[in-house]
Amino acid sequence: MLPKKHTFAFRLNLYxxxxISLIALIIFTSYYLISRNLFLEGAEQNAKNITEKYVNQIDxxxxxxxxxxxxxxxVIESNLLNEHQLTLMLQNIVANNNxxxxxxxxFEPFSFNKDKYFSSIYVYKNGEKVTTSNLNDPKYEYFYQDWYQxxxxxxxxxxxxPYYDEGGGNTLMTTYSVPFYKIENGLSKLWGIITIDVELHWLDKLVSSIKIYETGFAFVISYAGTFVTHPNNEFIMNHTIFSLSEEHNIPLLRDYGRKMIDRQSGFEKLNGVTIKDDSRIYYTxxxxxxxxxxxxxxxxxxxxxxxxLSLIIVIIGFLGLIFIIVTITTVSKKMTKPLNLFAIAANEIGSGxxxxxxxxxxxxDEIEELFNSFKQMQFELNNYIINLKETTAEKEKMQSELRIAHKIQMDMVPKIFPPFPxxxxxxxxxxxxxxxxxxxxxxxxxFIDDEKIVVLVGDVAGxxxxxxxxxxxxxxxxxxxITKGITSSVIIDQINRDLMQNxxxxxxxxLLLCIIDxxxxxxxFTSAGHNPAYIVSNSGEITPLKDRHGMALGLFDLKPYTSSFYQMKQGDKFILYTDGVNEAMxxxxxxxxxxxxxxMLGKIQNLTAKESTELIIKDIINFANGAEQSDDITLMVVTLK
Amino acid sequence: MKKGIMWLIVLFFVFFNLNAQNNKKIRFAVHWLPQAQFAGYYIGVEKEIYKKYGLDVEIIHASPSITSQELLLDGKADFASMFLSTALLLKSNNAPIINVAQLSQKCGQVLVAESDNIKVPSDLNGKKIGIWRSGFDEILMSFVNKNKLNIELVLINSTINLFLFGGIDAMNTMWFNEYHSILNAGKNKEELTTFFFADYGLDIPEDGIYMLQENYHKPTVEKFVKATLEAWSYTFKHKEEAIALVEQQMKAHYIAFNKPHQSWMLNRINELFEVKDKKYINGQLLQTDFDNTYKVLSDLNRIKNKFNYSDFYFGIR
Structure with missing residues (x-):
């Protein structure tokens, strides 16, 4: 699990x-595979050298x-030798060759002595002595023995x-048989066979002395695949490489055996009998x-x-990684320590x-730059805060004054309802x-008098x-x-002139100013550039009062304002408003x-003036749906009863 | 008190000695050196199956220097195993022998050749064929005659080496023995052409048990044959155990033991011993097999004196 808060040291270590691990892995794998091949090639060469050396000795x-x-x-083919001479030669051979x-x-039947079916001499070592004998036993019938036939x-x-010699102390032997010929009627004809029996314990000794690594070993097989030497004596003469392959179900062994008796050389992979793990065989x-x-x-x-070697490299690599982790952690902690202090300082600054x-x-280094920036920031912040405090104080003062102004303004418009109970x-x-x-x-x-009431709505630009x-x-x-009998147009005219001054x-x-009797x-009524008011009759009929009698007040004195009359009825509602209503956004x-x-006006004919006003204002608020109010909203409803 | 114990001991030995004497001593000569071909007999002795039938059987092995028929005829064995053809030849030479059990029911001989040059029988023309000097050439000769082949016979001892060295083109082998040895000398099956004589109308059974007619004592013979069949039945069901016994026997005779080879042999012997038809009984010599073999031999003019099935076969019917 990664820690939830990834510190700088952690990230740096991670990356x-x-x-580094990835690179090291690639390098190590390549190194290992290449080395393996080199080792294998070396092993093959080594195996080749060893076998060549021993094969040369054996050969x-x-x-x-x-x-x-x-x-x-x-000698026999070119000289006519008698039995005695032959015997001497054989004795010489046996006595002088270890x-x-x-x-x-x-000899072939009747070919050495024309009266004898069997003619043979056999000389062999009998302990220290050399014994001379023959192989003329009719039961033995040497013509059918492998060594002859x-x-x-x-x-x-x-x-x-190879064979075990029954008479010779059960030693493993092999016989080399050489045919010789004589010319009879111009034709070369088989005359007989000369043999030497060679004991094989020297071969066993030589091959057993071959040591390859710890448990590697050498063996010799004959032409028929029979084991002539093998560290496991049980195999010698009892097994062929092929029967071993059959018994242990190792088909590869049979393939290699076939190559071996086919006089091939090779270096191959094997899971053998004596060595059951992956192993190599070299044969020649x-x-x-x-x-x-x-x-x-x-x-x-x-x-x-x-x-x-690989293990050592892996260990060194591992220690190296640990060293790198420790270094990175230490250095980055040292480097980030000021950052932590900055963080604490920033928190403090943040808290005021x-x-x-x-x-x-x-x-x-960069940390120093950070320090300088931080210091500058602190300085700027300090100044700014001082400034801000002053500004805020001013603003607060102004706002408080504005609030007072607002109150005064609000106090100027009548706010007691109903106004004429x-x-x-x-x-x-x-x-x-x-x-x-x-x-x-x-x-x-x-009210101007008992009957006439003045209602007005105005909107100052800005x-x-x-x-x-x-x-x-x-x-x-x-x-x-306001004086008794004055008309709306006169009032407007006079105000316009007054406002223009200064x-x-x-x-x-x-301004919309109305005098209702x-x-x-x-x-x-006189409208000085103001929005048209509405009359909503008892029956729900809506009449806008579109007449305008001049421009807004305070700018020009072009011509006198006039006025219009409207005959209202009982139950009529008179609705006045500023552009804050129709321009609400x-x-x-x-x-x-x-x-x-x-x-909305269509819905108010049965409501009181208060209910009507509030219903319309509520609808405007709903319409604005939280949008900031951009202009003052003024709405007045007058109901004639 | 002491005297009493003494008497008891004496009585004990006398009793067991008598009991041992009660087991009839049988000398049984098998026709070759120890190998899995005789595993059933070793089992019979080792598992005391013969003993169960009141027989004390001693197995004698023939060797290159003495055959089982010589041991039988010389009175050195009471029973001997032989090939059917060998026995018929002996009988035709007036040897007083009879067959008391025919274990093998099929011909286990096969002619093996290098498949490079020899694929069909006619390819054998002019070729050198190896055959054992010790005999068993009847089937090969019948095969040669049947296929009208002109071949050179090369007599050999018992090894396969002349064939491996290429001194002969084909070799008469026992399927259960030399054929497998050739495989285990590195020849692959596909490199060999095999002519199973059984496929050429020469399905002549082999191993059988023989005795001198004059010694025929029905109860003893029946016991011996029954015990032998039981022993073989056990052997085929317990091959590992049997092979272990074979190993013992071979090592005792200083013969190279090769487990896969002996296992192969026992499995093939098992197949050869199976009756051709379930209606026949194990160990029975069928009149048809007798007639077939007799005809093969007489066609080769090997039958000196005529005889018939009932003169020859005294086994289960």
Whole structure:
């Protein structure tokens, strides 16, 4: 499991160690495989050298003894020797050659002595003595013995298959038989066979002395695959390489055996009988006879040095990796220690201790740069915070003043509802919702006399303090102009002129001012660039009052404002509003628009002025759906009863 | 008290000695040196199957210097195993022998040749064929005559070496013996052409048990044959055990023991001993086999004096 928090040291270790491990693995595998091949080639060469050396030694012995009967044969063929001379020669051979156990000469029937079917002399070692005998036993009938019959039939010298000599102390022997000929009527005709019997214990001794690695060994098989020598004595003469293959079910052994008796050389893989693990066999034939020498050695021993070396390399590599991990961990910890201190310092700074002490850095590296940047940051931050504090203090002061201004502004518009509880002929409700703390909208209503009520809605261009001041001025001016019998157009005219004076800021206000005679239900109104108001009749009929009587107030004095009249009926609702209503926006920038407003107006004919106002405002809020209010919203509903 | 114990001991030995004497002593000569071909007899002795039938059997092995028929005729054996053809030849020479059991039911001889040059019988024309000097040439000669071959016979002792060295082109072998030795000298099956004589109308059975007619004592013979058949039946069911006994016997005679070879031999002997038809009994010499063999020999003019099936066969019918 990786730790949840991956430290710098961990990451560095992960990347570096895994990269190094991968490279090391590739290098090691290549090294191992190449070395293995080299070892194998070396082993093959070694095996070849060893076998060649021994095969040469063996061939030297066999070749030397083989010459004896060959020479003898040519002597017989070219000289007519009597039995005594032959016997002497055989005795000489046996006495003077260590490896030769016995030697025989045997003639074809009636060919040496025309009266004798069997003619043979056999000389052999009998302890220290050399005994002379013959092989003329009719039961033995030497013509049918392998040593006689095979060279006779093949017409060439033959090394016999190995055999145990029954008389000779049960020693393993082989016989070399050489046919010889005489010319009869111009034809070369088989005359007889000369043999030497060679004891094989010298061969066994020589082959047994071949040591290959720890448990490797050598063996010799005959032409028929019979084991002539083998470390396991049980195999000698009892088994052929093929019967061993059959008994132990190792088909490969049979293949190699066939190659061996076919006089081939080879170096092959084997799972053998004596060595059951993976092993190698190298085989090569003798030159002097049809036998073959094989050596076997286990792979384990062949690769022992390589494996030891590899183990050492793996251990060194492993220790190296540990060293790298320790170094990386130590160095990166040392390097990241300032970072940790920076982290602590940053935390402290974050928590407000801007003068927190930074770690001391002596290194001339990236960490020092970080330190400098950090220090600069701390300095800048400090300055900024001081600045911010001042600014914030100022802003707070201003906001508090703005709040007061807002309160004053709000206090300017009547907010007690119902405003005329004593009157039963009018119901009125109004809302002003500022976009900022102080807004530029205004509404007002008041009675001129017992019958006439003034209602007005205005909207100063812009928002904020200037607008609100302009609005306060406007409102105050309106109130100051009211005299008995005055008309809406006169009021508007006078206010326009007043506002134009000293209006360097070029502010202006749209205004809808209406004077309603509650008795006659006649309404006189003047719209100075303001949105059209609506009349909603008792029956639900909606009538917009589209008349405009001039531009917004405070900019130009072009011509006198006029007014319009409208005859209301009992139950009519009169709806006044600012553009904050129809231009209210949702988040996508869609505006509320007149048709939504008109749609809402269709639902209010049975509601009170308060209910109507609140229903419409609620619908606007729903429409805006959390979007920031961009303009003051003012809505007033007047119901005539 | 002491005297009493003494008497008891004496009585004990007398009793067992008498008991041992009760087992009839039988000398049985088998026709070659120890090998798996005789495993059943070793089992019979070792597992005391003969003893169970009241027989004390001693197995004598023939050798290159003395044959089983010589041992029988010289009175050195009470029973002897032989090939059917050998026995018929002896009988025709007035040897007083009778067959008391015919164990082998099929011909186990096969002519083996290098498959390079020899594929069909006619390829053998003009070729050298090796055959044992000790006999058993009847089937080969019948085969040669049947196929009208002109061949050179080369008499050999017992090894396969002349064939391996290429001194002969083909060799008469026992399927259970030399054929396998040739395989285990490195020749592959596909490198050899085999002519099974049984496939050429020469299915002449081999191993049988013989005795001198004058010694025929029915109860003893029946016991011996029954015990022998039981022993072989056990052997074929317990081949590993039998091979272990063969190994003992061979090592006691200083003969090279080769387990795969002896196992091969026992398995082939098992096949050769199986009756040709389930209606026949194991160990029976069928009149047809007798007639077939008799005809082969008389065609070769080997039958000196005529005789018939009932003169020859005294076994199970």
């Amino acid at each position: 570096v160690v895994s990269s 030297a012995v066999i070749g030397r003894v083989a010459k004896i009967p060959l020479n003898f044969a040519s 490896e030769v156990f016995g030697s025989a000469i045997a 095979i060279p006779a039939k093949l017409g060439e010298p033959v090394w016999s298959e 034939p003798f030159n002097s006879n049809n036998w073959s020498l094989g050596i076997i050695f286990p792979d384990k021993e062949l690769y022992a040095d390589l494996n030891n 201790k801007f003068n927190s002490k930074l770690p001391e850095i002596n290194s001339k 004593e009157r039963d002929d009018v119901d009125l409700f109004a809302i002003l919702d500022s976009a900022k703390e102080v807004g530029g909208d205004l509404y007002d209503f008041f 928002k904020g303090v200037p607008a609100s001041l302009f609005m306060a001025v406007t409102r105050t001016l309106i109130r100051s102009k 209006n360097d800021s070029q502010l202006f206000v749209t 509650l008795k006659t239900k006649t309404m006189e 949702d988040k996508d920038g869609n505006i509320y628009d007149y048709y939504r407003l008109e749609n």
